[in-house]
Amino acid sequence: MTQRTDPVARIEGVTKSFGKTIALHQMNLQIASGEFVTFLGPSGCGKSTTLRILGGFETPDTGRIILNGQDVTALPPNRRKVNMVFQDYALFPHMTTRRNIAFGLELKGLSRRAIDARIDELAAFLQLADYLDRRPDQLSGGQRQRVALARALAPDPEMLLLDEPLGALDAKLRTQVQIELKNIQRRTNKAFFFVTHDQEEALTMSDRIVVMNQGRIEQDGTPEELYFRPASRFVAEFIGETNLLEATFRGIEGDAAVIDWLGNPLRCNPAGQGFAPGAAVTASVRPERIAVSADRPATENAVEARIVTSIFKGSRYLLELAVNGTRVSAYADSPVAADQGASVWLGWSRSSISLIGD
Amino acid sequence: MTRHTRILMSCIYWAFALYLLLPLALMMLMGFKDARFIGFPITSWTLDWYIGVFADRQVMFTFGYSTLIAILSTAIALVVGTWIAVTLTGRAFFGRAVILGLTLLPAVIPGVISAIAFRIYARVLGIEPGMWAIIWSHAVHNVPFVVLVVMARLSTLPRSQAEAARDLGADPLVVFFRITMPYLTPAMIGAGVFCMLLSFDDFVRSYFLGGYDPTLPVLIFAKLRSGMSPEVNAISTVVLVLTAVLGIWAERSMRRIKKQANR
Amino acid sequence: MPDLPPQSPADPSGPPTFWGRLTAWSLYRALTGLVFASPRRQFWMLILFPVIWVLVAHLGPILQMMQVSFLSSYPPSAGKEVVLTTANYSRFFGDSIFLVPFWRTMVFSVVLTLTTLVLMYPVAYFLARHVRRDNQLLFLMLLLIPFWVGEIVRIYAVMIILGNNGALNLLLRWLGLIERPIPFMYTNFSLSVGIVYLTALYMLMPLYSALEKIPANYSEAAADLGAGPWTRFFRVTLPLSLEGVGAGCTLVFLIATGMYATPVLLGGPNTTLFSQTIAGFFHVAGDQWPTGAAFSTIMLVTALVVAGAFNRIIALLSGRVAK
Known part of the structure; x- marks a missing residue:
């Protein structure tokens, strides 16, 4: 090494x-x-x-x-x-x-x-x-x-x-x-x-x-x-594909930082820089870190979304989803969940979110 | 374009080619005439005039003299011209256009005037008319051609070539001799042969700056003024064949090297 | 794949190669160290030589000629005082012996330049457009070879054709058109034929390279828009080749004005050109040099002004076309 x-x-x-x-x-x-x-x-x-x-x-x-x-x-x-x-x-x-x-x-x-x-x-x-x-x-x-x-x-x-x-x-x-x-x-x-x-x-x-x-x-x-x-x-x-979520910082709750994204509270690892409550923040979530399921997942963060399109990529499916009208992309392994217009749940762990100050 | 104009133009081309080549062909032919005076028709033939050229010590000496002048003036023009081209390529500096313009000026100054200017200047500097004065005037006249040809070639040399050589430990001088020069070789051969032909064929500068020994064109000129004779035809023909061979050789070798270097 | 060991710096197994020895040589190091100390110094060292060359070897003679043209006598001789004077210039304007050859030269050069242009344009057009690209070089070489042969030899070839016993008279007599040979030689005609013969290539080459650069599909596009052959030529091809026209005309004009051997050998007493007048001052006694220098200066300035004016017109024309 x-x-x-x-x-x-x-x-x-x-x-x-x-x-x-x-x-x-x-x-x-x-x-x-x-x-x-x-x-x-x-x-x-x-x-x-x-x-x-x-x-x-x-x-x-x-x-x-x-x-x-x-x-x-x-x-x-x-x-x-x-x-x-x-x-x-x-x-x-x-x-x-x-x-x-x-x-x-x-x-x-x-x-x-x-x-x-x-x-x-x-x-x-x-x-x-x-x-x-x-x-x-x-x-x-x-x-x-x-x-x-x-x-x-x-x-x-x-x-x-x-x-x-x-x-x-x-x-x-x-x-x-x-x-x-x-x-x-x-x-x-x-x-x-x-x-x-x-x-x-x-x-x-x-x-x-x-x-x-x-x-x-x-x-x-x-x-x-x-x-x-x-x-x-x-x-x-610049590096890879990502979902940039425009959110508002709420505050620290225990060991997690909580942000508000389109009315959904999301828990993430507290970033080094301290945000004031109410500050605008951007959260980056990689599409492959998002799990798509039919039922509400057990992960810390879960958001309901609607499938817009599903594109076959060979090894997996790229899903274009809408959360309250905002676009998010994610991957799915099987076409099961990929019916257009169907309502699904998106879930990810707190370590999958990184906060970026604007 | 219509078919008619195309045919017409091809006719003009061939007429022009004929206009250029026929006089030279007839001149060569006339060298075989077995008579003292020039003119048609040719009734009997001989090789004597051509043999005479090679037996004539003055002609052979003059031939060598002209060749020497051509070689030396070309060598100077190549060094100076390449130096200027290298200086002016890939650099932007105040006065660059002025230097380039002045460098190219000798190519367009009317021949007589440049010859006379050199004649006066040589007198002022105390240079006797003769070989070195001729060589110098030929070199000045030929530098623009070298600069143009070498600059054109140099502009296609990627910057990274010199940079790579510098990176591997070469100073600018080593870069020039090991990278730039080999790349310029075809251009320098072409420009060099062109310069040699220009120098070898030059009349007006050699005439005004010459000493007691004439160059070949000056010798032919002197012989012509005292009357046309098949002897002059024979000398001219030898010159013609040599220059044509040299020109064609240069053209071919330039192309070959260029192809090799660009592959 | 083996690993790459670092290269050992000490090398006992022999002497360095040529380039290694050269660059390690102390004298070489000292010199290059001096010259290449900084990019700025390097540039000055590089530019020094071209500047000296331009000033001493090439601008020097012209400036010297101009200076001598204002002297009362040159080369200096004992007992004569040299003063500055414009007498050499007033001599030119005072005598028709000088003015006539001067105007003849200018008119001759302009007329022949235009003649060469008209003659060479179709040839260049034919070469650039109607000859297959692989064959172009061959067709060009055929015309180039005669131009590698010197001025004098080519003049001589023209003399053989045009002489009283020359090929042209022989042909005309054989055809029964004439009974006595026509004296072509030593006239304006023989001089013109000679000058065109000598300068044609300097017109052809710039025209050819300008025409060759114009993509053929421009003309096709114009045809597609309904332009006839003449419209296409005057509206598309000719304007785009103006640069070549300018270069060719400048070259031919300047070469024609500077010809000396051609008028001497092909011209007669009634065709004296200015170059012959000038040369005359250098054949006779030395104190004529200042006059010769003054006349040379007049001719150089006129020739450059005419060429410059011509180029300006061409530039304006192509500028207007570009708009």
């Missing part, structure tokens, strides 16, 4: 603007060694800028970048011990796989024998032995991606930066490569800094996800934390 020791990289108070647009706003972040960190967000949120600042391709307006205890803010990319896998892989078209991988090693001052030995290691590690003498144009998308990875790993960087490297692959290959990439990261035991706009990709691979929006960090946590305890409306909507 990942060990969390001293940070490999520290971003301290970094701000970056291009003309009038502010790409990054007072960003602070630490990355531990051996960690798979994903930067997730819509395009233009500043995630790629962060990556490029770490790589040395952009200079921050203010703030510092510390790599392994050394301030590298002013160093150009060729003098930083981090390597990058580019979105288009940027393999050198006039060089074979072998020459591509050797590029960084030659500039490190290694001998021909040492370079060949290292290439063999990487070829065995990433199963590239058969493609070493091919040019990039003779390789498939997946093979190119592995060559780019081998080239970036060859000089033994302290951290690897990956800029949406799976974007060019087709959907089927992508899932397979996601798992492979996670395995590779685990066995190199290096910090991977991965940028994507694909939330599913982020959830699959990451130890930690940093969600960004408009140059700021929205939330920073494990995939589970982000999924079940989104810190903001943006995070809740």
Whole structure:
């Protein structure tokens, strides 16, 4: 598993603007060694800028970048011990796989024998032995991606930066490569800094996800934390599907917080931030956490609803429901409860609700 | 378009091609005429004029001289032009348009005027008319073509290529020689051959800036003024064949390399 | 799959490769360290050379020529005082010996530019529209090859055709149209044929690349809306190719004004062009240079103004079309 020791990289108070647009706003972040960190967000949120600042391709307006205890803010990319896998892989078209991988090693001052030995290691590690003498144009998308990875790993960087490297692959290959990439990261035991706009990709691979929006960090946590305890409306909507319930805070009753949603009292875990009674709150409930039944369930929270539509999704049914005219979606395993217009009960536990202050 | 206009246009094309090619073909033919004066009809044939070209030491020397000038001026134009193209591509800075405009200006300055301007300037700087003066004027004239061709090619090089090389430890100089240059090779071959042809064929600059040794076009010009003879035809034909072969070779190799690099 | 061990930094097994040695070399490090110290310094180092080149190698001669045009004598000779004067310019306006070749050159260049345009447009149109894309290069090469051959050789080829014993006279006599050869050479006719022969490609290439860029379906769309072939041409194709027309005309005009060998070899005493007038000042005694420089300046300015005005008109026309 990942060990969390001293940070490999520290971003301290970094701000970056291009003309009038502010790409990054007072960003602070630490990355531990051996960690798979994903930067997730819509395009233009500043995630790629962060990556490029770490790589040395952009200079921050203010703030510092510390790599392994050394301030590298002013160093150009060729003098930083981090390597990058580019979105288009940027393999050198006039060089074979072998020459591509050797590029960084030659500039490190290694001998021909040492370079060949290292290439063999990487070829065995990433199963590239058969493609070493091919040019990039003779390789498939997946093979190119592995060559780019081998080239970036060859000089033994302290951290690897990956800029949406799976974007060019087709959907089927992508899932397979996601798992492979996670395995590779685990066995190199290096910090991977991965940028994507694909939330599913982020959830699959990451130890930690940093969600960004408009140059700021929205939330920073494990995939589970982000999924079940989104810190903001943006995070809740961006990651997975969710039902956002507009409710009013009532108060604390015993060990539970009670909110009022369309006249239904809902009990949930008290959030860190204290709400005043009567404050407007948003509650996020994931559709798959909602149990649909014909009779009133025994769960803490139960609400009566009417089925609007039912859509067959293969493994289960997606139900569109209406609670007093407000739309809610949920999943059901069997079509039994899925008659249109039928009245059903929805139930969920208190831990399935997370409260978001507006 | 109607069928008639299409036929008409194809006729115009072929008439034009004929207009371009026929005089050259006749000129080549005339080199085989076994008589001293030029004119039709040709009654008897000989190879003597062509053999004479290769036996004539002055012609052969001049040929070498012109070639040397072409090679050296092209080398200078390639270095300068590539440098300027690299400087101007992918950067926005104050005065960029001015520099680009001034760089391209020599391509459109009327030939005589640029030749005369160089003649005066060389005198002011104390450069004797001769090889180096010619080389310099040819280089200045050819830089715009190199800049245009190289800039066009450079604009298709993804930014990530240089960034990837930087990332792997290359400084900007290594990036240029290991990434940018190989990518530019087809463009540089094409521009280089074009420059060589321009230099080799140039008359007006070589004429005004030349010393005692004439370049090949100046030699042909001098021979023409003293009268047409099949000897001139033979020299011209040799020049024509060489330039055509060089041009076609460059066109083909440029395409091949480009295809390879873009695959 | 084996695990990836970290690469060992110390490497005793041999010398570095070429690029490793080069970048580790102390002199190289010192120099690159100096030049690439910051992106700003890097930029200044990069821009320095082009600026010097433009100023010294190329703008220098033109400015020097302009300066000499205001001197009373050049090259300097002993016993003569050099003063600033505009006499060299007033010489031009005072003598029809100079004015006639000047106007002849301008009129000739404009007329021939338009002639070349009219002749080359159908050729470019044919190449871009009616030749299959794979064959276009072949058709183009056929026209390109003659242009790789130099100015002098091509002029000579024209002389062979047009001479009294040339191919054209031979053909006409053989057809029985004439009895005595027509003296084509050393006339406006031979000069025009020569200039068109030499400049046609500079018109063809810009026209071709402009026409080639226009998608064929524009014309089809216009036809669909009921436009006839002529309407289609004047309302769609021609306006869209104006950029090529402008570039081609500028090139041909400027090349035609700057021709020297062509009027010398193909023209006669009644076709003297201004370039010959200018060159004359450099053949004779040295103190004529300032006059030659002044005349060159006049011609350069006029040529650039005409070309600029022409481009402006083209820009206005295509601007109006765009609206």
